[in-house]
Amino acid sequence: MNSLTKKLSLLLMALFVLIGIVLAFITRYASVQYNLEMTQRLNGSIAMYVAAEEQLIQNGQHNEAAIKRLAERAMVINPTVEVYLLDTAGRILSHNLPQDTQLQTHIPLAQINTFLTADSHRPLVNLDPRSPQTKKAFSAAKVNFNDQHEGYVYAILGGQTYEALAKDISKNFVLKVALASIVAVLLLGYLIGILVVNQLTKPLTQLTKKVRGFQQQITGEEATHKTTGDEIKALESAFQQMQRKIKRQMKQIQSADQNRRDLITNVSHDLRTPLASIQGYMDTLLIKKEQLDDQQRDYYLNTASRHCVRLNHLVNDLFELSKLDSLAVKPSIEAFSMSELMQDVSMEFKMMAQQRNVDLQVDLLDGNTDVKADIGLMQRVLENLISNAIKHTPKDGKVLLKLAQRDDQFNVIIRDTGRGISEKELPHIFDRLYRAENSSNYNQSSSGLGLAIVKKIMDLHKTQIDVISTLDKGTQFSFRLPVAA
Ligand SMILES: Nc1ncnc2c1ncn2[C@@H]1O[C@H](COP(=O)(O)OP(=O)(O)O)[C@@H](O)[C@H]1O
Numbered sequence: 001m002n003s004l005t006k007k008l009s010l011l012l013m014a015l016f017v018l019i020g021i022v023l024a025f026i027t028r029y030a031s032v033q034y035n036l037e038m039t040q041r042l043n044g045s046i047a048m049y050v051a052a053e054e055q056l057i058q059n060g061q062h063n064e065a066a067i068k069r070l071a072e073r074a075m076v077i078n079p080t081v082e083v084y085l086l087d088t089a090g091r092i093l094s095h096n097l098p099q100d101t102q103l104q105t106h107i108p109l110a111q112i113n114t115f116l117t118a119d120s121h122r123p124l125v126n127l128d129p130r131s132p133q134t135k136k137a138f139s140a141a142k143v144n145f146n147d148q149h150e151g152y153v154y155a156i157l158g159g160q161t162y163e164a165l166a167k168d169i170s171k172n173f174v175l176k177v178a179l180a181s182i183v184a185v186l187l188l189g190y191l192i193g194i195l196v197v198n199q200l201t202k203p204l205t206q207l208t209k210k211v212r213g214f215q216q217q218i219t220g221e222e223a224t225h226k227t228t229g230d231e232i233k234a235l236e237s238a239f240q241q242m243q244r245k246i247k248r249q250m251k252q253i254q255s256a257d258q259n260r261r262d263l264i265t266n267v268s269h270d271l272r273t274p275l276a277s278i279q280g281y282m283d284t285l286l287i288k289k290e291q292l293d294d295q296q297r298d299y300y301l302n303t304a305s306r307h308c309v310r311l312n313h314l315v316n317d318l319f320e321l322s323k324l325d326s327l328a329v330k331p332s333i334e335a336f337s338m339s340e341l342m343q344d345v346s347m348e349f350k351m352m353a354q355q356r357n358v359d360l361q362v363d364l365l366d367g368n369t370d371v372k373a374d375i376g377l378m379q380r381v382l383e384n385l386i387s388n389a390i391k392h393t394p395k396d397g398k399v400l401l402k403l404a405q406r407d408d409q410f411n412v413i414i415r416d417t418g419r420g421i422s423e424k425e426l427p428h429i430f431d432r433l434y435r436a437e438n439s440s441n442y443n444q445s446s447s448g449l450g451l452a453i454v455k456k457i458m459d460l461h462k463t464q465i466d467v468i469s470t471l472d473k474g475t476q477f478s479f480r481l482p483v484a485a
């Protein structure tokens, strides 16, 4: 049984117990009232018979013997009847009870007068002189002498015997049956209620299970609220968790979308420039074919070719970045020697450095320098950083490739004595297509994507790239990778 069903069953039980108690009270009250009404309807005329039998009061004088006689006769008809003779003010004049009985002296007349009006409702109850705390069904009749009102005959119906019976319900068979029926009906109702509740909550339980499964799927989180709260609470919390996740993802999608749009705008600009140049030089070549000498022709062709190279770079970088962006790319992490990789990559740039008169130095570690990373991607990072360093370092400058170890991490450092990056630009150099303003080298290999690619690769390795730079002094890029065990 799930917790929601349990809750609802308990609620149902409480409700039914409450209904049961109320019904029991109503039943008991109704049965007492019914009893009173029947007693009064059946014996209501007793007082009238007694009063009609003999003249009980004459000129204020009551006939003691007569009242005794008549009361005894009334008791033969109904043994629970107690007869009293009252004066016009309700004072008890006489009765047939033993002389030492404790009695009230006055009977209130309001109910008696109501009883005497023809169609008053039943049951009417009034004071029993023997037990003033309970009111009893009664019968009453006026006593007249020579058309003058002299007093009342007042009869308590069902006196003490009745009281004893009413108090002990266990002796009341009908009431017992009624109460037992109530209990039985409520029990049956409760059982049916539980079945219905179970039936109704089943789909909810299933839904909760499904939602939890789905949630686990999309958030990758274990459902942590297994035991707290019922199904609805679980649903709510699952819903909230998913809502947060979806909101986060929406934001990511939106910003990714914005990035993509910006990129396309910038890229189309970057593509258009070299394309326009190429077309311009080609057109000139075609139109002025005859007028141009060999040297001029070579110049035009060379320039067009340079732009082609640049275009090629840009397209390649774009392709690479979009590949890294797609979720499909997972770095294939393996152990390899960082020293060796740095040595190899530095060899690639030996020519370029020599051409620019830049001193390319390496300062590597001996011994085991195995790191855990994707070797292909790391090669790309080194290439980008080293080519940047050489590009931005003037003649006679220095570029240093250094590997250091601290604890269980290797620190890869690429340091140059180049033109440096201004503080204003430093936060932007990793942005896509960002090129420093004064970056005079609108050259073949500058796409503005190099550092964006580096950053992306660092993200994929869950590490970060640091940069320190002083304008006109030099720049240092560095990143750390874990030592392979
Ligand atoms: N070592 C460096 N020294 C000075 N500036 C640098 C250096 N590396 C990068 N930059 C600046 O950062 C910008 C972005 O670099 P990058 O993303 O590699 O683009 P690109 O090299 O294609 O211009 C460069 O245009 C340059 O202004």
Ligand SMILES: [Mg+2]
Residues within 6 Å of the ligand: 384, 387, 388, 446, 447, 448, 449, 450, 451
């Ligand atoms: Mg670059």
